[in-house]
Amino acid sequence: MRVGVDYYPEHWPEERWPEDARLMREAGLTVVRLAEFAWCRMEPAEGQYDFEWLDRAIGVLHAEGIQVVLGTPTATPPAWLHERYPELYPVDQRGCRLGFGTRLQRCLGNEIMRSYSRRITEAMVSHFAGNEAVIGWQTDNEFEANLCYCPDCARRFREWLRRKYGTLEALNAAWGTVFWSQEYSAWSQIPLPWQARCGTSHNPSLWLDYRRFASETTLEFQRDQVEIIRRLAPHQFITHNFMGLHDSMDYFALGADLDFVSWDNYPGGAWHADRDPALAHDVMRGIKQRNFWVMEEQSGIPGWERMGVRPEPGQIRMWAWQAIAHGADAVLFFRWRSCLYGTEQYWHGILNHDGIPRRRYQEVQRFAQEVASIAGALDGSEPRAEVAILNSYEQNWALQIQPQVDGLDWWSQVRRFHGALRRRGITVDLVPISADLGKYRAVLVPSWYLLSPQHAGVLTRYVQEGGTLVLNPRAGVKDELNRCRTEPLPSLLAEVAGVEVDDYTPIHGEDHLVLWSDGRDFTARVWAEFLIPRGAEVIGTWERSMFPGEPALTRNAFGKGICYYLGTLGGPEAYDTLVERIVDETGVTPYDGIPAGVDVQIREKDGSRILFVINQTAEEQYVPLPPVSETLLGPQPEGAIPVPPYEVCIYRISS
Numbered sequence: 001m002r003v004g005v006d007y008y009p010e011h012w013p014e015e016r017w018p019e020d021a022r023l024m025r026e027a028g029l030t031v032v033r034l035a036e037f038a039w040c041r042m043e044p045a046e047g048q049y050d051f052e053w054l055d056r057a058i059g060v061l062h063a064e065g066i067q068v069v070l071g072t073p074t075a076t077p078p079a080w081l082h083e084r085y086p087e088l089y090p091v092d093q094r095g096c097r098l099g100f101g102t103r104l105q106r107c108l109g110n111e112i113m114r115s116y117s118r119r120i121t122e123a124m125v126s127h128f129a130g131n132e133a134v135i136g137w138q139t140d141n142e143f144e145a146n147l148c149y150c151p152d153c154a155r156r157f158r159e160w161l162r163r164k165y166g167t168l169e170a171l172n173a174a175w176g177t178v179f180w181s182q183e184y185s186a187w188s189q190i191p192l193p194w195q196a197r198c199g200t201s202h203n204p205s206l207w208l209d210y211r212r213f214a215s216e217t218t219l220e221f222q223r224d225q226v227e228i229i230r231r232l233a234p235h236q237f238i239t240h241n242f243m244g245l246h247d248s249m250d251y252f253a254l255g256a257d258l259d260f261v262s263w264d265n266y267p268g269g270a271w272h273a274d275r276d277p278a279l280a281h282d283v284m285r286g287i288k289q290r291n292f293w294v295m296e297e298q299s300g301i302p303g304w305e306r307m308g309v310r311p312e313p314g315q316i317r318m319w320a321w322q323a324i325a326h327g328a329d330a331v332l333f334f335r336w337r338s339c340l341y342g343t344e345q346y347w348h349g350i351l352n353h354d355g356i357p358r359r360r361y362q363e364v365q366r367f368a369q370e371v372a373s374i375a376g377a378l379d380g381s382e383p384r385a386e387v388a389i390l391n392s393y394e395q396n397w398a399l400q401i402q403p404q405v406d407g408l409d410w411w412s413q414v415r416r417f418h419g420a421l422r423r424r425g426i427t428v429d430l431v432p433i434s435a436d437l438g439k440y441r442a443v444l445v446p447s448w449y450l451l452s453p454q455h456a457g458v459l460t461r462y463v464q465e466g467g468t469l470v471l472n473p474r475a476g477v478k479d480e481l482n483r484c485r486t487e488p489l490p491s492l493l494a495e496v497a498g499v500e501v502d503d504y505t506p507i508h509g510e511d512h513l514v515l516w517s518d519g520r521d522f523t524a525r526v527w528a529e530f531l532i533p534r535g536a537e538v539i540g541t542w543e544r545s546m547f548p549g550e551p552a553l554t555r556n557a558f559g560k561g562i563c564y565y566l567g568t569l570g571g572p573e574a575y576d577t578l579v580e581r582i583v584d585e586t587g588v589t590p591y592d593g594i595p596a597g598v599d600v601q602i603r604e605k606d607g608s609r610i611l612f613v614i615n616q617t618a619e620e621q622y623v624p625l626p627p628v629s630e631t632l633l634g635p636q637p638e639g640a641i642p643v644p645p646y647e648v649c650i651y652r653i654s655s
């Protein structure tokens with residue numbers, strides 16, 4: 001277990017470095033990430049490398065026992081490079097070229113950009129491979145899909161399509177370009193999906209291929225760096241700082257080349273506060289189905305031009321413990337000290353601008369000391385799940401390309417499943433369809449909109465062999481090319497689900513009610529399907545809708561397993577009922593009696609189970625406990641414990 005911080009020695013006078021390093025050691029910080037935006041200092045002029053200042057900074061830190069992760073600096077190429085090659089600036093969807101003065105102003109597909117990326121990476125890694133303080137590398141910073149519309153991307157997209165389809169005839173057939181007279185007679189005619197005007201839009205098949213291409217472009221850019229680091233520094237690890245629920249690129253593919261995933265956790269972020277990052281942690285753990293690092297953990301008020309919400313006293317520590325509960329093996333706080341200049345002056349760090357340790361420093365120090373005191377119990381442990389939710393970036397993109405109706409988006413669907421499972425304290429993995437599904441008692445699937453025969457086979461076999469599968473509406477609507485399928489829905493999953501969709505409608509705010517067969521009801525939202533059972537048992541019917549009395553929810557016994565088909569979405573109560581059924585039928589172990597706003601999570605190793613109880617609320621909460629064999633953090637348990645606001649209790653439990 002490690003606790004650390006993101007540090008920018010290049011922002012501070014060298015005379016301050018020893019003081020910073022001493023304060024870090026006294027806070028219990030043992031690892032720093034450095035240099036991911038320092039290209040202009042490491043290569044001030046083309047081919048002239050200067051790593052001496054960084055050697056000295058690392059030396060100062062190492063003298064205090066601190067280890068180092070280095071970032072490749074390619075998120076912010078220097079001004080000299082852009083001045084020489086203005087074509088490196090990406091072009092946005094409206095055709096405007098970006099300019100200098102912010103970050104990410106580079107097209108990752110551009111060959112010149114790639115060659116300069118390889119050069120700076122090679123120079124850095126050659127220099128630091130032998131430095132005993134350097135334990136690993138972070139590629140770039142917060143990669144996104146290269147959604148660039150420059151002429152070079154247009155050319156490479158056409159080459160990519162040529163490799164994929166071989167001939168224009170095949171491409172025309174695959175995309176159905178006869179629609180709106182779009183048949184291509186030369187590769188050069190194929191456009192990128194420009195921002196559409198006058199309410200018109202692009203061919204969904206073209207669009208999906210472009211999203212795949214843009215994601216692969218970023219992947220290849222990273223792969224250049226990974227190949228260099230593996231070759232020159234095989235003993236140092238490689239990771240990247242992902243962004244939780246960000247979904248522009250295929251995170252499974254991005255993670256495949258890395259040793260482990262890291263991510264940047266800002267629960268009170270300035271732009272999109274997600275005050276319960278439990279889902280994002282589980283998504284990040286699912287990328288490689290193993291523990292992860294938090295490379296940037298919120299440590300103060302966030303903000304660029306405007307400031308976001310202040311973390312309450314105790315909340316920074318609580319969020320950091322929650323990260324560990326969900327599978328983090330290291331937490332690095334962003335950033336050490338609030339910067340005096342630049343865009344992020346108000347993105348506050350552990351220290352304020354004055355550099356004096358205050359309340360947040362003490363909170364981080366307390367956290368680091370606590371982690372160190374129970375690291376032996378935590379090292380090697382991990383969350384283990386009996387239930388999975390499938391995650392897929394391609395499905396997500398297809399729903400972004402055609403949202404169909406508000407609320408059908410991927411994460412809204414995932415949140416419904418995840419929220420209900422977490423309310424019962426059930427550990428959840430978010431895994432790709434290629435994962436070993438057989439180890440899960442239940443697998444829940446948001447709209448599996450693009451359905452290939454291979455995926456249908458995987459899901460069908462999972463049920464056949466005894467799994468419990470839950471399918472959401474809009475499963476099997478399309479094929480992998482984003483064309484509508486012709487079989488009755490849910491097309492290739494109709495047999496395993498034992499059901500056929502007779503008709504459907506988006507719900508635009510009308511009042512639709514579904515009645516479970518046990519008498520409970522829920523208000524349907526977003527989407528309504530009217531089902532014809534083909535062997536399945538009806539477990540919910542439309543009470544108020546355009547076809548009252550028709551089936552809305554079904555359950556089908558198939559092979560050794562069960563397939564649920566949900567013909568609608570609902571509010572939390574709908575999923576609470578569903579999870580109750582799953583718990584009863586599959587023997588998944590719930591943790592009952594969790595008050596709202598409390599996150600309960602277990603990490604396991606060698607038969608030992610460590611329970612984390614995290615109160616995310618501003619009120620004291622009473623949480624029931626199973627038999628405890630050891631108190632690691634918090635009060636001695638007596639059946640139930642009072643957990644003060646933003647507090648964390650950790651126990652070794654015997655069952």
Ligand code: GAL
Binds near residue numbers: 142264347
């Ligand atoms: C992250 C990023 C950091 C810093 C931080 C605060 O997304 O990786 O470099 O910008 O946000 O804005």
